[in-house]
Amino acid sequence: MTEPLTLYTHPMSRGRIARWMLEETGTTYHTEIVTFGSAMKSPRYLAINPMGKVPAIRHGDTVVTECAAICAYLADAFPEAGLAPPLAERGAYYRWLFFAAGPLEAAITDRDLGMEPNIEQQGRVGYGSIEAVLETLEVAVSAHEFIAGPHFSAADVYLGSHIGWGLQFGSLESCPAFADYWARVSDREAYRRANSLDEQAARQAANPQGA
Template sequence: MTDLTFYTNPQSRGQIVRWMLEEVGAPYETVILDYATTLKGDEYRAINPMMKIPAIRHRGKVVTEVAAICAYLADAFPDAGLAPAPADRADYYRYLFFASGPLEMTFSLKAINYDPPADKQRMFGHGNEALVFEALETMLGDRDYVTGRFSAADLVLASQLGFMMMFGMIEGSDTLKAYVARCTDRDAWRRAKQIDTDAGEALKAAAQAAAPAA
């Protein structure tokens, strides 16, 4: 037993938090939830009434929302060096919440093939897709990492961009491809991917075993 519990499904945004947990290096317990059953059960509803994953419980405190979880873990485990000093967090917060705001909105709308009409764009937090990626190109510029060294902000931003590239939502410019490659060239990322791959295969095998014979 540990004082840190991670609620997830390997085919979810929980992959981002898995990576963060592997970067932190603290022991944690994983609870894999099934979308059709345990995710909607009373036990998990008490953790997150939204019935969404991921979530963590640390020393009796629950944190939900990917960016919030990553920011919390960076502060809870400062020895991992995943957040700059409080006085140097302007860019850290800016990029962390750009990833969870405008970029996440772009991701979600592309997933349902919806592009807000020009006269409605001001009602959305990201404006439009072109504006988001033009801003990212400008914001990243020639920097290797958001704050000069890898941080939780890079982890969340690179994860969101990586998902969009993997699912064919964007091709990605040379700048963005290089940024994602640089951020994910880490042992913690590789460990996290392998853990979630194995968990996904286990879920698939369990579902096949439970399916009625044809």
């Protein structure tokens, strides 16, 4: 697909996931930094993402928001990068991509906000309990080299980012399984390029005048 591709992002956001995924595809893209506050809530940007949040991508006439959706879309849009298994083998790929987007993120966020459900409430939330989520995740990242099997995929970009951030900021308890998995999936040139680009953007955002 040769349509122009734009990443709308901010270096201190989940846009880092989309940036990493784009670097994995090897495609050319334009980056538009959207600052928090009025720019992110402006009519211009709300026409792209009515939620007023980053990241988002525009690929030709197609707009995609939500990091998991962006990762899945880019894997399909650039199949030559090999970031999604063959269709008949995508069970684990879809399972863990959306496990991270649903139960994992919700459980960690609720705990960080002091809103863990009690035993009676656990049946009403999609993840049940944070303990169940983390036990499930620990087993999953230990089963294979990568989350969907022997090959790196978009699911590793998304799930790996959650684990990496959790370990870095303390929202996820460190354990050998999580640390080893993060070391495996982040040891990639595309990740290093993406991280370098975002760090540079963060410095520019903090010092826009170059003083």
